[in-house]
Amino acid sequence: MPNTGATADSSDLYRLTQHLGPEDMIEAPPAINVGLPQDCLLAQLGIELVRMGRGRAEARMPIGRIHLNQRGIAQAGAIVALADATAGWASYSATEGGRFTTLDLSINLLRAGRDGDRLVATATPVRVGRRVQVFEVTVAAEADSPVDRTHTVARFTCTQLVLEPTPAGGGA
Numbered sequence: 001m002p003n004t005g006a007t008a009d010s011s012d013l014y015r016l017t018q019h020l021g022p023e024d025m026i027e028a029p030p031a032i033n034v035g036l037p038q039d040c041l042l043a044q045l046g047i048e049l050v051r052m053g054r055g056r057a058e059a060r061m062p063i064g065r066i067h068l069n070q071r072g073i074a075q076a077g078a079i080v081a082l083a084d085a086t087a088g089w090a091s092y093s094a095t096e097g098g099r100f101t102t103l104d105l106s107i108n109l110l111r112a113g114r115d116g117d118r119l120v121a122t123a124t125p126v127r128v129g130r131r132v133q134v135f136e137v138t139v140a141a142e143a144d145s146p147v148d149r150t151h152t153v154a155r156f157t158c159t160q161l162v163l164e165p166t167p168a169g170g171g172a
Contacts, residue, residue, distance in 0.1 A: 013093040017054045025053040045078055047085050055094035055125035055133075059086040060142070063117040074113030074153075079139055082121045083107060083156035087135040090123035091160045094133060099163040103132075107156045117141040119153060126157075133160040 012032070020026065028049040036043045045067065051058040059082060061067070067078040084105060092098045113119055120142045126134040137156040 013052055013089060014096050014098060017052055017093040020054045022054065025051045025056060025058065028052050041081060042085050045081055047082055049086075049089050050120075052089060052093050055090055055128045055135075057086050057089035057093065057123045059089065059121050061119045061121075063113050063115055063119060065115065067113070068115060072115065074117070074119075076107070076109055079109065079113060079119070079154050080105070080107055080156070082119055083123075083137040083139055083154060084158065086121040086123045086137050087156070087158045087160070090125065090135050091133055094125065094128045095160075095162055097165050099165065100133065100160040101163060103159045103161050105156065105158040107154055109154050111141075111151055111153050113141060113153050117153075121156075129162075131162050133162060134158070135160070 016029070017026070028051060033048045041047075045061055046064070047059055047061045049057060049059050061078070061082045063074050063078075067074050069075040084102070087105075091100050118141070119139055121137050121139045123135045123137045126136055135158055137158075138152060139154040139156065140150050140152050142150055
């Protein structure tokens with residue numbers, strides 16, 4: 001989606017985070033989530049960017065019936081989608097021009113996500129180079145009360161290849 005100024009898109013993350021230090025995070029502007037097409041996977045699954053930093057991102061996804069497999073627990077694909085989107089937002093914030101593609105991803109599923117859980121994914125950079133970026137994402141079920149404990153649901157790692165800028169007038 002082109003950036004018209006009325007809404008923010010993922011390519012704005014680089015500009016919005018350029019003043020931040022390596023560990024700093026800020027609240028994501030609501031326009032980032034509003035700008036998602038309603039029929040895209042992220043919108044359909046309820047995935048939202050919450051906070052962002054330079055090469056960092058935090059997103060959430062409430063688990064509902066749409067996310068469950070036949071046994072009533074969160075389908076691994078829904079968890080992968082959350083982790084991958086979070087790593088993507090982290091990569092956008094670290095990549096001028098926002099052009100990259102995933103080379104490799106892996107996930108370790110550690111505990112089940114259940115209907116009613118709120119999953120929070122946090123992406124941190126392992127390596128942010130000019131050509132290759134590596135991110136680790138921790139997906140946790142967020143506690144609703146001090147009595148409940150937050151538990152890690154998954155650990156995700158991905159490698160991104162940074163693409164050359166598109167020449168002026170060129171296509172995607």
